[in-house]
Amino acid sequence: MNNFLTASAYAGVTISILFYLLGMYLKKKFKFGFLNPLLLAILFTMVLLLLSGVDYDTYNAGARYLSWLLTPATVCLAIPLYEQIQLLKDNYQAVIVGIVSGVFTSLVTVFVLALLFGLNHQEYVTLLPKSVTTAIGMGISEELGGYVTITVAAIVITGVLGNIFGEIILKIFHIKEPIAKGIALGSAAHAIGTAKAMELGEIEGAMSSLSIAVSGILTVVGASVFGMFI
Structure with missing residues (x-):
C-alpha cells in the first residue's frame, strides 16, 4: 500500500x-x-x-x-446567494445582526472554555477560528501562533457536527424561518453546514453561503481582538 x-x-x-x-x-x-x-x-x-x-x-x-478545489468551491456558493439577492436586500438588517451574533457567540464560547480548561495562548488561538472555512481558519491560526493542523481538525469536526445536529437543534428551538436557518448553519458550521442548509432549501442555502463569507471576515478581525485576552 x-x-x-x-x-x-x-x-x-x-x-x-x-x-x-x-x-x-x-x-x-x-x-x-x-x-x-x-x-x-x-x-x-x-x-x-x-x-x-x-x-x-x-x-x-x-x-x-x-x-x-476548496477555494473555487467556496466562491461558487455565491451563485445561490445571487439568485436570492432581493430577499437579502429586504432582510439585510436581520441578516447582519444574525451573522454578527453567530461570530461573537463562537468567539466567546471558545474564550470561556479556554478559561475553564486552562488552555495556554497557543492552544486558545488554535480553536478561535473553528467556525470558519479551512482556508480562512488556517490563515488566522498561523497568524496568531496556533497549531494549524489542530485548527483544521477543529474546523472539520465543527462542520460535521453542525451538519449532523444542526437541523435537529433548529427543530428543538422551533426555528422555522428559512433565513434564520441558513444564517445559523453558515455562521456556526461553515461550508459543511451550508451543505445541510442547501438540503433544506434554496433560501437556507443562499443565506448560509453569505454567512460563510461574512463570518470569515468578521472572525479575522474578532479573533485578532480575542487573541489578546489569553
Whole structure:
C-alpha cells in the first residue's frame, strides 16, 4: 500500500473520493443523520492508513490536490446567494445582526472554555477560528501562533457536527424561518453546514453561503481582538 501511494500521484485523491462516495451510499441507504459522508470518509481513511502502516505525509502527497478545489468551491456558493439577492436586500438588517451574533457567540464560547480548561495562548488561538472555512481558519491560526493542523481538525469536526445536529437543534428551538436557518448553519458550521442548509432549501442555502463569507471576515478581525485576552 505504501508503494502504491508513493508511485501514484493521485492515489490519495482516489482513495478519498471513493470513501466519500461510499459514505454517500451508506447515508442514502440507512438514512441516519450521523452517517455524514465526510465523517465516514475521514474515518475510513484513518482506518486504512493505520491498517496498512502508511504515514500521513505519503497519503497527503496525493490527497493534497483536493484542497486546491476548496477555494473555487467556496466562491461558487455565491451563485445561490445571487439568485436570492432581493430577499437579502429586504432582510439585510436581520441578516447582519444574525451573522454578527453567530461570530461573537463562537468567539466567546471558545474564550470561556479556554478559561475553564486552562488552555495556554497557543492552544486558545488554535480553536478561535473553528467556525470558519479551512482556508480562512488556517490563515488566522498561523497568524496568531496556533497549531494549524489542530485548527483544521477543529474546523472539520465543527462542520460535521453542525451538519449532523444542526437541523435537529433548529427543530428543538422551533426555528422555522428559512433565513434564520441558513444564517445559523453558515455562521456556526461553515461550508459543511451550508451543505445541510442547501438540503433544506434554496433560501437556507443562499443565506448560509453569505454567512460563510461574512463570518470569515468578521472572525479575522474578532479573533485578532480575542487573541489578546489569553
